Amino acid sequence: MATIFASSARRAAPKAVAGARSFSSTPAPQATLRELEQRIKCVQPAAPAPRKITKSMKMVAASRLARAQRSMNEAKQYGAANNAVFEQSEASKSETKVEKILYIVASSDRGLCGGIHSSVSKAARKDIEHGEGQGKEVRVVALGEKPKQQLARGEGAKDIELSFSQIGKSVPTFGDALAIADKIEQEKFDFDKVKVIYNKFVSVISYEASALEIYSPKALAASPAFAAYEVEGDELSADLGSFAMANAIYAGLVEGYAAEISARRNAMENASKNADEMSGKLQMQFNRMRQAAITNELVDIITGASAL
Structure with a gap:
């Protein structure tokens, strides 16, 4: 099981420093033949970096x-079990008013995978500022360093209460999700609803931000169908709420991990193609500059011979 570290994440957003812009009429210097030759060596298929790195990362x-x-x-079966519990209990029809929402933004610590992290961060920020979270008391838990860094920008930094690192190194397990859910419960956040924002795997070339909704044990106990079972005490609803949170976190982490791996493969493939295209363009530019240099030298030689 991967080790997961949790930490409080109340950080102030960095302030932008405005600098004076300067303009110059001097044209940008052109690259010399030696500089072009070095660039070509860096992007050729036989180059040690970065072409081999992108190809290796694509294969991995x-x-x-x-x-x-x-x-x-x-893991999708876990998410389906959550939906079945809340649908059959009719938790959405509970008389409990949703005033406090806990957002769990699930991604990872790793980069070089396109816009996989900004997808969930933008979806969470949009829902908080203009969606269901507008005008309500909001708390945010970030799973992974990347969503934590992106959500910490701007006014959303004050909503981040807890963050977890060491996410995405390997396939998430249910034990990882259970440890995260236990840590969240230890913080004793007061919420009426939980929304797990994650990347939904659509195909090997596409993904989209989606959300899994979990109702609080109080809302579950007050739902019409759940009350029909005449369960004494609140232990059953509390256990169901805890298990539902762990299920949703697990389903979101695993599906987000699959989307991330697919996005990284596509990103490395695109990087390799761009390197090949850049190599061809630089080689053509190098040949033209070399031909022009040879032509100028021949002109100088012929001009000098004519003068003599």
Whole structure:
């Protein structure tokens, strides 16, 4: 099981420093033949970096994608179980008014995977500022350093109460999700509803930000269908609420991990293609500059011979 670290995340947003802009009429210097030759060596297929790095990362991501998809298909059953509990209990029809929402933004610590992290961060910020969280008391828990850094920008920094690191190194397990859910419960956040924002795996080339909703044990106990069971005490609703949170976190982490691996594979493939295109353009520019230099030297030689 991967080790997951939790930390409080109340950080002030960095202030932008305005600087004076300067304009110059001097044209930008052109690259010399030696500089172009060095650039070509960096992007050629036989170059040690970065072409080999992007190709290797693409192969590693492709090998991990099949395993991530298998884990995702298994984890979807956990998310389906949550939906069945809340649908059959009619928790959405509970008389408990939703005034406090806990947002769990699930992503990872790793980069080089396109806009996978900004997708969930933008979706969470949009829902908080213009969606269901508008005008309500909001708390945010960030799963991964990347969403924590993005949500810490601007006014959203004050809403981040808890963050977890060491996310995304391997396929998330239910034990990881259970440890995260236990830590959140230890903080004793007061909420009426939980929304887990994660990246939904659509296909190997696309993903979209989605949300899993979890109602509080109080709302679950007050739901019409749940009250029909005549359960004494609040232990059952509390246990169901805790288990539902762990299920939703697990489903969101695993599906987000599959989307991240797929996005990283596509990003490295695009980087390799861009390197090939750049290599061809630089080679053509190098040949033209070299031909122009040879032509100028021949002109100088012929002019000098004519003068003699």
